[in-house]
Amino acid sequence: MTKAASKGRDIVTGIDTSGAHPVEYRFARARKGNRHLTVVFANLAAPDDYGWSTGVLDDLRSNILWIRDRFQGGISYYLCREMDFAVERSVIELITKVMRSLDLTPNDVTLWGSSKGGSAALYFGLRYGFRNMVACVPQFLIGTFVRDVYPKVGRSMLGEGLAEENVRALDAVLPDLLRAGANPEANIYLVSSPQDEQYTVQVEPFLGLLQRYPNFNFIFSESPFITEHNKVTVRNVPPLLGIAYLLADGIAPRFGTVRNGYEEPDRDSSALDAFLAATAKVQQTETFPPPVVAVPAAGGAVPCEGSRFTGSAPGAVRVSVWENGKFLASPKVAPDGTWGWTPTGPWTSGSHRIKIFAVSPTGFHSKTTEVVFTADEAAAAGSAPHVPGQPLQAPQVTTPECYEQVMGAAVRFTGLAGGAAQVGFRMGGTLLGTCPVAADGRWTWDSGWAWQEGMHTVEVFAMDAAGAESPTALLPFAVLNAPAGAQPFGY
Numbered sequence: 001m002t003k004a005a006s007k008g009r010d011i012v013t014g015i016d017t018s019g020a021h022p023v024e025y026r027f028a029r030a031r032k033g034n035r036h037l038t039v040v041f042a043n044l045a046a047p048d049d050y051g052w053s054t055g056v057l058d059d060l061r062s063n064i065l066w067i068r069d070r071f072q073g074g075i076s077y078y079l080c081r082e083m084d085f086a087v088e089r090s091v092i093e094l095i096t097k098v099m100r101s102l103d104l105t106p107n108d109v110t111l112w113g114s115s116k117g118g119s120a121a122l123y124f125g126l127r128y129g130f131r132n133m134v135a136c137v138p139q140f141l142i143g144t145f146v147r148d149v150y151p152k153v154g155r156s157m158l159g160e161g162l163a164e165e166n167v168r169a170l171d172a173v174l175p176d177l178l179r180a181g182a183n184p185e186a187n188i189y190l191v192s193s194p195q196d197e198q199y200t201v202q203v204e205p206f207l208g209l210l211q212r213y214p215n216f217n218f219i220f221s222e223s224p225f226i227t228e229h230n231k232v233t234v235r236n237v238p239p240l241l242g243i244a245y246l247l248a249d250g251i252a253p254r255f256g257t258v259r260n261g262y263e264e265p266d267r268d269s270s271a272l273d274a275f276l277a278a279t280a281k282v283q284q285t286e287t288f289p290p291p292v293v294a295v296p297a298a299g300g301a302v303p304c305e306g307s308r309f310t311g312s313a314p315g316a317v318r319v320s321v322w323e324n325g326k327f328l329a330s331p332k333v334a335p336d337g338t339w340g341w342t343p344t345g346p347w348t349s350g351s352h353r354i355k356i357f358a359v360s361p362t363g364f365h366s367k368t369t370e371v372v373f374t375a376d377e378a379a380a381a382g383s384a385p386h387v388p389g390q391p392l393q394a395p396q397v398t399t400p401e402c403y404e405q406v407m408g409a410a411v412r413f414t415g416l417a418g419g420a421a422q423v424g425f426r427m428g429g430t431l432l433g434t435c436p437v438a439a440d441g442r443w444t445w446d447s448g449w450a451w452q453e454g455m456h457t458v459e460v461f462a463m464d465a466a467g468a469e470s471p472t473a474l475l476p477f478a479v480l481n482a483p484a485g486a487q488p489f490g491y
Contacts, residue, residue: 009058014279015363016097019090021081022362024068026050027098027276033265036062037102038110039095039124041078041117042069044150049075051117062110065098067091069116074156077142078120079173082159083166092128101275103267107131115139118190119174125186126177136191139202143170178209191219290367291319291339291358294394294471301374305346308396308415310473312337316358316366323354332403333358334457338474340402347375392470395423395443395462400477407480409450413460416441420462420470427458437462451479 012027030036038060042051049070057064069075076087099109110132111121118138125133139145146154147162158166188210192203210216291313296302313319314337321328321341331341351374358366395417400406417423418441425432425445435445455478462470 012276012280014276016090016094016279017362018097019093020086021071021090023090023094024070024363025094025098025279026053026066026068028064029269029272030063031061033267034061034063035102035104035264035267036108036110037099037104038062038064038112039121040064040066041111041113041120042067043113043115043117044075044153046117051113063098063102065095067094069120075116075150075153076157077116077146077153079123079142080157080170082157083169092124095124095128097275098272101272103271110134113138116142122188123174123177125188126174126182129183130186132187132189134189134191137193137198137203138190139198140174140206141171141202142173143167145198145202146170175206175209178206178212181212184213185215186213187215187217188213189217189219288315288358288360288364288366290369291316291356293356293369293371294473295396296371296373297393298371299373301376302347304349304375304377306342306398307347307375308340308342308398310338310340310394310396311356313339313358313366315360317361318359319356320359320365321354321356323352328354330359334402334474334476336474340397340473340475342398342401349375349377392417392420392462392464392468394471394473395420395460397460397473397475400475403476403478405478405480406451409453409479411447411451411477411479413445413447413458413475415443415460417443417462417470419464421465422463424461424463424469425458426461426472427456432458434463453479 009028009031014025014027016023016025038057040050040052040057042049046053046069049068050066053066067078069078071081071087074081078091079085079088081087095109099106106129109130111125111130112134113119113121114136116139118135119140119142121133121135122138124130143154143158144167146157147167151162154162158170190203190210192199207218210218291311293309293311295308295310309321311319313333316333316337316339318330318332319339319341320330328343329341331339333339351372353370353372355368355370357368360366395415397413397415399414400411413425413435415423417437420437420441420443422434422436423443423445424434425447433445433447435443437443455476457474457476460473460475
């Protein structure tokens with residue numbers, strides 16, 4: 001998927017699935033043929049787990065590769081999940097592929113990050129021989145930090161028990177590289193501050209090891225306006241960007257001979273084009289089709305409040321719902337491929353155009369399905385209009401909602417089924433019952449028995465006067481606190 005960034009720079013999104021862990025990325029091509037690559041790692045508070053992605057790097061001339069730190073739902077410092085360092089191997093494979101597709105070497109790459117992103121920039125730079133590292137307020141004792149400050153991240157990286165031996169092992173990964181003198185010719189730019197509450201434990205003890213590097217540069221920022229860890233980066237954005245611009249032009253601001261004007265605007269980009277196409281986040285294949293929207297019907301009307309959307313998306317784990325570039329929801333897809341969503345707030349009266357795409361288990365996106373409908377206060381008591389002679393749409397189920405946890409064994413089903421005469425209910429192929437549909441499309445059904453505790457999936461379908469059935473709306477829900485001996489239906 002490509003989107004236009006501010007100042008006209010296109011951002012390409014993709015996923016490299018060649019390693020043990022799919023790695024999601026964003027990429028911007030260099031300006032005017034610049035021959036440099038900047039790799040950006042995310043901090044803990046980065047939007048959508050992408051660091052420095054709010055436009056601050058828009059003027060940077062180099063190629064930019066943002067890497068998302070989200071693996072199996074957890075943060076990893078780009079290193080490990082439960083001490084399995086396959087995450088690290090997957091990340092370095094992505095960086096290497098992008099670098100090679102640009103026909104660059106590690107000398108043409110800058111690794112960039114703040115906080116945990118700074119730790120990642122130092123680690124990957126030292127271990128894999130990249131020439132330039134820019135790290136703002138990194139953590140060197142990673143295991144101790146995630147255990148004590150962010151235990152949820154700690155459990156993701158160290159394992160559920162936060163074992164002390166795992167803490168020590170993770171604490172050692174960065175200091176051991178420094179003690180070994182890894183990548184001795186690297187240009188290292190470190191930013192820290194005495195006002196950073198992490199400085200005394202996480203940075204100061206390791207300055208001696210860093211000072212052994214001849215091209216180590218330390219920006220020690222002291223200001224009364226710096227009051228905490230996150231403020232160090234904010235106060236130092238201008239000098240950090242200055243370093244980035246110089247590095248992108250081949251200038252390492254310290255000593256020695258530098259190379260400037262390293263630009264080849266007419267260079268062949270076919271290798272990069274092929275890589276981006278092969279890892280594009282939006283899949284253009286028939287094996288992962290766009291989602292189907294059953295309700296509302298295209299061009300139909302929905303109530304401003306109480307509307308429900310249903311459909312199918314085989315092969316997806318969730319669908320993502322948007323309107324005018326604004327994210328609305330991401331309902332899960334059931335194992336049978338169906339999904340349902342009830343907006344949490346009312347629609348404004350008038351026409352709406354929503355876009356929905358499906359997301360695969362590895363994070364790939366399908367093409368987008370658009371649905372145009374009208375929200376109308378007058379439709380609040382009914383459902384989308386049914387055109388005589390046309391097949392019925394699957395009924396809308398208002399209560400219970402998909403995956404709702406119903407307290408108690410009495411379950412009351414309500415919804416809308418415009419143009420239908422009856423609504424029926426099945427489970428496991430067994431008909432549970434039917435109920436009539438009112439003239440305004442409303443229906444209500446009480447089973448009359450106590451539901452057994454646990455998960456249930458009911459198939460809800462509409463019928464016209466001749467008995468023809470609509471597509472089925474699957475309704476999974478859970479019953480809690482049911483009395484002992486309750487049955488799933490009446491026998």
